[in-house]
Amino acid sequence: MKFSYKFSNLLGTIYRNGNLIFTPDGNSVISPVGNRITVYDLKNNKSRTLSLESRYNYTNIDLSPDGSLMIAVNEQGDAHLISMVSCTVIHRHKFQTGVQCIKFSPDGSYFAVARENLVLVFSAPGEITGEYNPFVLKRSFLGGYDEITWMDWSTDSKFLAIGCRDSSTKVCGMRRTRNFRTYNLSGHTDAIVSCFFEANSLDLNTVSKNGQLCLWECSMEPSDLMDDDQTGPPVHKRKALKKESESESEDDVDNNVEKQTVKKELETVGEDQNELKDEGIKKSHPFFYKKLGRHYLANEPRKEKRDALLTAANYNRSTKILVVAFSTGAFYLYELPDVNMIHSLSISDYPISAAVFNCTGDWVALASKEIGQLLVWEWQSEQYIMKQQGHSSEMSCIAYSPDGQYIVTGGEDSKVKLWNTQSSFCFVTFSEHTSGVTGVQFSRNKKFLVSSSLDGTVRAFDIIRYRNFRTFTSPTPAQFACVALDYSGELVVAGGQDVFEIYLWSIKTGKLLEVISGHEGPVTSVAFSPVGTSSTLISGSWDKTVKIWNCLESNSEHETIDALSDVTCVAFSPSGEEVAVATLVGNIIIFDVKSATQVVTIEGRDDLGGGRLETDVVTAKKNAQSNYFSTIEYSADGECILAAGKSANICIYHVREAILLKKFQITQNHSLDGLNEFISRKHLSEFGNMALVEQREEFEGGNVAIRLPGVRRGDMSSRRFQPEVRIFAVRFSPTGQAFAAAGTEGLCIYALDKGVVFDPFDLTLEVTPKAAHEALKTRDFTKALIMSLKLNEPNLVTLVLERVPYRDIELLCADLSPDFAQRLLQQLARLLQSSPHIEFYLQWCCCLLTTHGNRDGVFQHTALLALHESLSHKYEMLNKICDYNKYTLRVLLERSDKLKDMKKSEDNAQNEDSDSEMLLISRQEDEALEADFSEQSEEETDEDNEEDDDAA
Template sequence: MKFSYKFSNLLGTIYRNGNLVFTPDGNSVISPVGNRITVYDLKNNKSRTLSLESFYNYTNIALSPDGSLLIAVNEQGNAQLISMVSCTVIHRHKFQTGVQCITFSPDGKYFAVARENLVLIFCSPGELTGEYNPFVLKRSFLGGYDDITWLDWSTDSKLLAIGCRDSSTKICAVNHTRNFRTYNLSGHTDAIVSCFFELNSLHLSTVSRNGQLCLWECSVEPSDLIEVSQAKAEPLPPLAKRKAPNTQSDSESEDDIEGNLEKQKMAVKDETEDQNQVKDESAKKSHPFYYKKLGRHYLANEPRKEKRDAMLTAANYNRHTKVLVVAFSTGAFYLYELPDVNMIHSLSISDYPISAALFNSTGDWVALASREIGQLLVWEWQSEQYIMKQQGHSSEMTCIGYSPDGQYIATGGEDSKVKLWNTQSSFCFVTFSEHTSGVTGVQFSRNKKFLVSSSLDGTVRAFDIIRYRNFRTFTSPTPTQFACVAIDYSGELVVAGGQDVFEIFLWSIKTGKLLEVISGHEGPVTSVAFSPVATSSTLISGSWDKTVKIWNCLESNSEHETIDALADVTCVAFSPSGEEVAVATLVGNITIFDVKSATQVNTIEGRSDLGSGRLETDIVTAKKNAQSNYFSTIEYSADGECILAAGKSANICIYNVREAILLKKFEITQNHSLDGLNEFISRKHLSEFGNMALVEQREEGEGGKVAIRLPGVRKGDMSSRRFKPEVRVFSVRFSPTGQAFAAAGTEGLCIYALDKGVVFDPFDLTLEVTPKAVHEALKSEEFTKALVMSLKLNEPNLVTLVLERVPYRDIELLCADLSPDIAQRLLQHLARLLQSSPHIEFYLQWSCCLLNTHGNRDGVFQHTALLALHESISRKYEMLNKICDYNKYTIRVLLDRAEQLEAAKGAEAEQTTNEDSDSEMLLIKSTEDKGLECEFSEESDEDTEESDEEDKDDA
């Protein structure tokens, strides 16, 4: 039960090959990653990989309109019907050859499969069709004279557009109609890449590989198509009526299709022409069906003149927004608005061809994927922002390292890049590209503030995780290729071993100066490790000179102790206690030594546990190959009881240190698209000239590429040749919390985690401990008894129920009554609950009371439980920190806006008051002026009267 690890997630590999699919809500994109399927949740910024896998790489996937069914087909033609609700395989079907494309109809009743130049239409299982047998064949069509490249359904699911490599497009009806026959469209000069129906219309757009876009107008509306009823329909060939309830009958029907297709085609054609000539004459006169070409456009013609070898590789059309995206082999993509064909956006994302392009349901986001570099990005074209931009290592991932709390994983690859991955969201959030050659080792510091990496470019670099920058670069006096790196417990010293210069170099992190050059090995230094104990400065180094040396870095570089390993050392690892060291050698053994006495404690014989495999180009047998197997990477578990080991094989082994026995073995992949999984070569690959894999097979149209690798190449081929990558595991690491381990292999970074929700793992169980007794204790409010019994049963749901029934004020008293063993188990449950429960303050109170009560006792809490609690609290802090910051800044903006509004209102009120006062002053002034005018007028009247009297007197 302790080692019930199951596949949890796949990191480091984003996209391999095939098409992309958006979910119906448009918030998630589904990508085929080798022989697995990954779902990227763009809204919640998370990704998950389905636990199911195929025996070969997936090439085509299709999702039903309701999002409940997924059909995935691999390169050998094996199809899987997958339920997205339970994430399990419902049914399997075998096609005779590989499948070019597969798509569901808009109403969800049918799905069409293109195989070579043949189109097969199957009924979808479910309530819509009333058919629950999967892969029931309804009809079949002959496409063109060459392979089919694209399929598209009309909005009403009555017609199907078939694009072919022979530059023709064919329109076929799913059901028999009176006024329609199969219609062929021609006019392109290169292979058809895609073709699309308009929304609620039969108008069509076709795009070819040389960048030509043709717009076609249909003479009839979808409502004019009259389907023949089932009773009056023309008799179908026996082949099309046959239903296949199982895989065997399906394969037989497809064989019949291939054998009798030409005969049936001629017979059905003559019969249909005679019947249509008599029955549908009036319908043809009233609604003649034909297509008219509205125009031909050359997409991205000006940029492509500079690069004449640029070809259109992918295209997609959104019917609602009427926006077309086309992608080219130069890494550029363009957005056009139809039917005017106006370019509205253009962008170049890389120098490599874009393999897939897809709009989501709303048309706001466009997903683009490149097979050459394993890149997947989602672009919002209206705001010109990246919704997601992820890219894995373009070559093999050679080394990994866990952060001290298990929240981050650092990976280094032969593409000279160091990437940081979040284990919670499974996304890469920063990439360091300062190295100029392959990265050979990465390790985090204890305080999780920085990490160091060694490279074959002769540098050891220190990267700041908080500010995402390279703040130290360590070099040697003479150019040296570094094969390994390590940091001491305090984080002040960094050491690296040379591959071509057989010396060990010691630097200071703070000053960046070279402190010592430690000499003593006579071969390449393959692995170095510092003691994990805070009070020790012991350094262990392993070399190809068949020795392991123990150094004391703080005292003198000349003082060391040599241990003879009897074979070339490939890896060394310290136990968590710092008292033992494990050494993996080239003979396939793992030897345990005591550090203080330098004596051998135990030996693990593991060569036969790695398993045997034979490459396609191997001359020797798999049994002979097994004799050269060895472990290239080892790691102690968090408690020091077990060792995780892997090497040139698909198997990962867990050994018990004391008993020296194999506890469990994991097979990281079943992908036979990789080389080295089979023990025997199939007879169909053998000919009179020998193994066909050893014969160069030149392919037409591919520039004379050959199918075998260069001599001596193991990890990657930098030439233009094609070959199957070899299965192997480069590095394994246990999570510091002990709940998971990571393995970097050919497939990517596989995460295996404990799934305790399914496993019954009780502790100190007695007859009295039952779920019924727990519920009875809760009813009688005996919380301590109920909690102890639930922890002994070790059922998460029951423990959660008991914890949440305990009153908040009684938590401290209840923690004081628990024994150390029960307290240890309770802390593990609290660490798990803090990740998913919304009752954060409640469980934080539990954690504080438990740590305050039992934390001062030595040995009560294991290091793994404390790390798990720290990881959960760190994740919660990061998640709440963003919410709190958002709320804080939003409140600040609202308060500032309120102040501005109040200031504006005050200014308006003051202005109004000033205007009122001014009007009053003007009114008063005008009144006074009027009073003065009155006085002046009275005085003038009196003067006139006096003057009149004087005049009278004078008279």
């Protein structure tokens, strides 16, 4: 088994914080999810998370007009210049403080960055500007007296509108002109939320936090403004500055340039204003703005909720439609300049954090950070293009479907969600539970799943009809901490947390069959044997014991194994012969089920590692001594164990050798608590750690930095502490190609990257790609196929398979040995996911399984499951296409039948006409022949009579 697992995707976290952006084509929306970035493809109904990662959560992102570059800034002001072609960070820049807004100019020449009350305009790297040194500062502008909240470029990229928290708006020009420098707009009574230029004009629309919309008309067109001869600082000053800063770092140079430019800007502010006053009198065409009107948006609904505030707004210049979102969860669409409301909708009870239109103005994306919701709404048809929401609190448990196509998650928010691993979207949410979900598991036939909850119920959900068809309860109220299904899917068992008993129900009847007693502490984990012929049940408890039950014969017959410590998790091996037990001391103990003897002990406490929380009074080294594994899982082949716990690390151990094979760190996000090993000195004072001091507001209420005592999994009160990094559950995919880890950030998927890893099989000197191509030229397909399988290069295998004639597939499958047949089946399972030649590869699969399937041990369980997953995915895709087109096909078929009938009737009519014509012609010919014959006979009789007369 190989361990080249790479980060593949992030599920369960849809949106965290920051702004949203659409791609230039308008078909994808990009959302920051913590310290990562996710791209949602709305056209193909897929999502992917970029593999890059920041040290802190992203708060602001923007995309260049051509879609090739993206700038993302995190909480600490670290800016990343990202190439969307290679999805890598190509440059990093450090700002002194956090950034409020980023905006690319429409022509792609500049991008503006707002930090505090200062706007920095940089030259964008690329072919447009000819500048390939990123973050080259061109100009800087001073905003208002408070923080900048919004920026917008004019259509010609020559002017910049800056909205501030002090209710003022400033219009700045990129180039100094004779009749314009800067212009201040004031007329709002609250902070500016957004401001937008009109298309091909300098007319401006401004929206404030209290719902006021002001329309401004400019007295001049952009073409009327004359540029000065001198733009920017002189060349010799730039050269001198460059020479002085050669020994300094790049960030220090930028900061010095910023300081000097800001100083110069402050000195010239007064001069600019005086010049504007004088020039306004002298010039015949002065530059000024006129307020056309002030409108109060959504005034009537907001009267009922006086605390409602406008939280987000966006404007589409082409359609002239404005969307405004409020803290009540409602958004409104207005048509400008008449300010006619054309649509209103309430999507939740929580504030909407971001709103943005796509380029055509047909779709509007809305996001709420309180509940992690993101939706795309098509306002003309009033339909959801996408509606996704993650768990509002931590995921507590996960499970793969038997074919690896679906993942089910249960959270502390009492919801059960189903995710598609191919599209990475949640397609159904079950909300029947009323408390946190503690365990989930799929049935082997993939028709239903079961979940246990702290509300005292175990529920069975039908995956086909999406409904809760069974609810299991105990005679006395109990909180269930774990759940398990047997191999046949007929029995479900759950362990109590407050009642130290195990309950066994029948899925078909819903009746309670047995109440299994024997534990003296909370039952933390239960597991059925994965072998169909066995009814063995394993249970682990805090009473430091593991019990083996034969639940079908008698509930009293059991064998007790002393684990010497509290049991946190148990897991069966795929063969059903061994069971792994994780204990509170950080060990993983392997027991033989039949003999109940200890086989191997894995000591993994030191492998987990430990961080130090901000409020900890002990060191990270001391914290590591209390770490333990809270979740374990066997690999598909049973050789390795995946383990994780209260840490950011995931460990893979070899069972027989009891050694650590590889360790993965799921996150580097320092916005979470528990990653640092040492406390920064800036947080220490003469009184101790400042994180231990409660920070209360003026009236002793509100935001407190310290969590409630004893809280381990999230704080439900309105407190602002950092979430603690930890992993709640890990699961291997049944195909063995990926594993999933549910942590604080969401559901991380790690997959094998077969395209990069060089993994040959039985390689010799004569096996080369050139030799395989030569064998193809001589039509020696068997030799070429074996060489490609030995090299294990996907592109070469695909080339050889598609060169084989359709009639020779069965003959080639018969010539392969069992080892190569197993590898070929894995390649076919991979190719079926993306190839359009479905029937061709299905013929390969049928011939391969028919030829080698009757032998025992030829095909591994993982290869067959991978093939099943690919076929299920293809079936669902074709099934949707057929369901969508079946009525169209029916109409076309009926139309074709009607056309055929009409053609037949026309042909019959033509045939009848031709037959009648032929009959008429034949009759006329017959009559003519008869007439000729009668004339001829009369002539003959006349001649005979004449002869007779002559003879007489």
